[in-house]
Structures are given as structure tokens and as C-alpha cells.
Amino acid sequence: MQSPEVRVEAVLLLVFFVVFVPASAILHPVDYLVLQSIRKSLADLPGSAFFASWDFTADPCAFAGVVCSGDRVVALSLGDPRAGSPGLSGSLPPSLARLSALEELSLVPGLVAGSLPAAFPPGLRFLALASNRISGPLPHSLAALRGLRTLDLSNNLLSGNIPTALLRLPELRTVILAHNRLAGPVPASVAAPLLRLDLRSNALTGSVPSLPPSLIYLSLASNRLSGHVDRVLPRLNRLSFLDLSANRLSGPIPGILFTFPISWLQVQRNQFSGPLRLGGPLPVSGATVDLSYNRFTGKVPAELAPAGRLYLDFNRFEGDVPAAIVDRVVAGGMRVLYLHHNYLTGFRIGTAASVPAGTSLCLQYNCLVPPVDAPCPRNAGPRTARPPQQCAGGGKKG
Numbered sequence: 001m002q003s004p005e006v007r008v009e010a011v012l013l014l015v016f017f018v019v020f021v022p023a024s025a026i027l028h029p030v031d032y033l034v035l036q037s038i039r040k041s042l043a044d045l046p047g048s049a050f051f052a053s054w055d056f057t058a059d060p061c062a063f064a065g066v067v068c069s070g071d072r073v074v075a076l077s078l079g080d081p082r083a084g085s086p087g088l089s090g091s092l093p094p095s096l097a098r099l100s101a102l103e104e105l106s107l108v109p110g111l112v113a114g115s116l117p118a119a120f121p122p123g124l125r126f127l128a129l130a131s132n133r134i135s136g137p138l139p140h141s142l143a144a145l146r147g148l149r150t151l152d153l154s155n156n157l158l159s160g161n162i163p164t165a166l167l168r169l170p171e172l173r174t175v176i177l178a179h180n181r182l183a184g185p186v187p188a189s190v191a192a193p194l195l196r197l198d199l200r201s202n203a204l205t206g207s208v209p210s211l212p213p214s215l216i217y218l219s220l221a222s223n224r225l226s227g228h229v230d231r232v233l234p235r236l237n238r239l240s241f242l243d244l245s246a247n248r249l250s251g252p253i254p255g256i257l258f259t260f261p262i263s264w265l266q267v268q269r270n271q272f273s274g275p276l277r278l279g280g281p282l283p284v285s286g287a288t289v290d291l292s293y294n295r296f297t298g299k300v301p302a303e304l305a306p307a308g309r310l311y312l313d314f315n316r317f318e319g320d321v322p323a324a325i326v327d328r329v330v331a332g333g334m335r336v337l338y339l340h341h342n343y344l345t346g347f348r349i350g351t352a353a354s355v356p357a358g359t360s361l362c363l364q365y366n367c368l369v370p371p372v373d374a375p376c377p378r379n380a381g382p383r384t385a386r387p388p389q390q391c392a393g394g395g396k397k398g
Contacts, residue, residue: 027068034096089113100123101121115135116158118141138166148171154180161185174196195216198218202222218239242265253272258282274295281305288308306328309334313379334359337360344368367391370385
């Protein structure tokens with residue numbers, strides 16, 4: 001049996017709906033009131049006219065950004081989605097959680113601030129609130145959204161830890177939390193069937209945990225992660241994009257990684273070390289591979305020749321550059337090859353051959369005199385070759 005308070009609230013909602021809502025509108029009174037609270041909490045930035053159509057004397061299901069099914073709101077796209085739109089200001093009202101049928105909620109880039117609502121509609125499948133000024137922690141209620149498939153909260157001011165249960169949601173495919181202020185570890189035992197995980201540019205610490213083999217896109221760049229990855233990466237054989245750059249990762253890179261269908265591989269600015277032992281040639285012709293600013297040693301693998309852009313600078317490679325890579329550069333298939341600041345001793349190019357115009361080749365500060373005169377990036381420095389004492393006997397002092 002309903003309490004007197006519940007019966008009074010129901011009567012008041014019914015009276016409001018009958019008296020104040022036009023006959024053309026069919027929206028449920030609870031959803032109607034939530035839309036009103038959204039309109040009070042958010043405002044157009046100068047140059048935006050998104051809320052111009054939100055006239056509550058008309059049918060709310062005809063408002064810009066509102067999609068209804070029957071008498072309930074099922075999707076909300078807040079703000080003008082056209083490129084260059086100024087977006088909105090204000091904050092997200094807690095009443096959003098009362099849109100019980102809502103499945104999609106998005107917000108265009110703007111200046112919406114404040115914290116995330118403590119709760120969200122239980123049936124939410126798509127949540128995208130990127131590029132605003134939302135701050136505070138990720139609410140644990142996100143982990144209760146069992147049907148959530150896409151979560152994009154990137155480019156905000158979010159802080160605190162990533163809730164462990166969030167990355168275990170059974171339907172979750174895309175998580176983009178990049179460019180925030182999140183700290184602590186990447187949750188262990190990521191069980192969600194993720195296709196994309198983007199946590200770059202935060203302050204995450206600890207090691208890279210076990211990740212689902214379903215991943216196609218993985219970025220953990222620009223954090224403070226440490227430890228080895230040689231037991232984590234071999235399982236991710238569907239990857240086409242991998243960025244682990246600008247962390248404190250160390251140890252070897254598993255050779256099998258280079259046999260995955262990766263078109264963009266970035267592990268620069270870490271502490272990876274040891275020789276590279278590839279399991280075969282790169283399967284993606286024209287791939288970008290950046291291994292710079294590490295401590296790799298040994299020969300440059302010829303299996304890297306299919307790359308379109310290859311960055312091996314600031315390592316400890318030695319010996320001759322493989323003929324397969326030289327031929328690829330001469331043929332115009334490799335548009336960038338940076339080898340400066342290693343201990344290489346040869347780049348054997350035929351006397352009649354030349355480097356195609358538009359190709360960037362840098363061989364400075366090795367144990368050789370560059371056979372071709374090619375402009376180098378500024379980080380190569382002014383010196384053409386290493387001092388002889390650093391090259392004698394393969395000494396590695398610089």
C-alpha cells in the first residue's frame with residue numbers, strides 16, 4: 001500500500017501535467033520536470049542557440065536534442081553538434097537519474113562544470129560528456145550501469161581512482177577517460193569485452209594489468225606506469241593501435257607484438273631495453289613505429305622495413321642499417337627514418353641512388369659519417385658523428 005506522501009506526490013504530478021502541459025505533449029510528467037531542471041541548470045554560451053527550441057508551451061519531444069519513445073525520453077544530445085559550436089555552460093542536474101528510460105546521453109564540448117551526477121538512469125547504454133570542465137571523482141554508480149557500452153568522459157578535470165567494477169561491466173566496449181587527472185592504478189582483472197581503452201594523459205601509477213584480448217585500440221600514454229609488459233601484450237593479438245609512450249615501463253618488448261596487425265605502434269620515452277627479436281616482418285605496410293628514447297640494443301631488425309614511418313632515435317642500436325630498410329627508403333616506401341643518437345656503423349646506399357624528396361632521414365650522431373645530406377629534427381643536435389672513443393669497441397657512453 002502506498003504511503004500518504006507517495007500518493008500526494010502522484011496527485012501533484014497529475015495536476016501539474018493536466019493544468020500546465022499542452023495537449024499536444026505526451027511526455028511523462030517526471031521526464032517533463034527533468035527537462036525543465038536541465039534547462040535551468042544549463043545555458044547556451046554566446047553564439048549558441050541550442051535552447052531556443054526549448055519552449056515548454058510546446059511538445060518537449062520536439063525540442064532540439066530530445067528523442068522520445070512513447071511518453072518517455074530515451075536519448076538526450078545536449079548542445080549544438082555542429083563543428084565550431086560554442087557549447088553550453090552550467091552543470092548537470094542530479095535529476096537526470098529520474099529519466100528512467102534514457103539510453104543515450106551526450107554533451108557537446110563546452111564549459112559545463114561541477115561534478116558528475118551521483119546516479120544515472122539504469123538503462124544508459126551511451127554516455128559521452130567529453131571536453132568540458134567536469135571535475136571530481138568518477139561516481140561508483142557508473143559501475144551499476146549493466147548495459148553501458150560506450151563511456152567517453154575525456155578532456156575534463158576528473159580526479160580520483162577508476163572504480164574497479166567499472167571495467168568489469170559485461171557490455172562495455174569503449175572507455176575513453178583520456179586527458180583528466182585520474183590517479184592510482186589501472187584496475188586489475190579488466191573483464192569487460194573492451195574494443196577501445198584510452199586512459200592517456202592522466203596520473204595513473206603501478207603496472208599494466210591483464211587486459212582483454214578483444215582490444216583493438218589501447219592507449220596508456222603519458223601516465224606514470226612502470227614495470228614490464230612482456231606478459232601482458234602477447235595476449236592482445238587484435239591490436240591495431242598501441243600507445244604506451246611517456247611512461248616508466250622497462251624490460252623487453254615481446255617480439256610477437258610486431259606480428260600483430262598494428263598500424264600505429266608507439267612506445268617511445270620509456271626505459272625498454274634489450275635487443276629486438278621480431279617474429280616476422282611487420283604485417284601492415286606503411287605502419288608508424290616509434291621506439292625512440294629507450295635503451296634498445298643490438299642490430300636494427302630488417303623485419304621493420306615495411307614501416308612507413310620508423311623512429312629508432314636515442315637508443316643503443318649498432319651495426320649496419322639492414323639493406324631492406326635502405327632499399328625501402330630509396331624506393332620512397334618509408335617516408336620517415338630517424339636513426340640519430342645510436343651507435344650505427346653503416347648505411348650502405350648505392351652511388352647512383354638518392355633519397356626521394358619529401359623523405360625525412362636522419363643519421364646524425366652515430367659511428368658513421370652520414371652518406372647523404374638530409375635535414376634532421378632539432379633534437380638531433382649539431383654534431384654529425386659520435387666521438388671516436390665512443391665507437392671504439394662498441395663503447396656506449398653517450
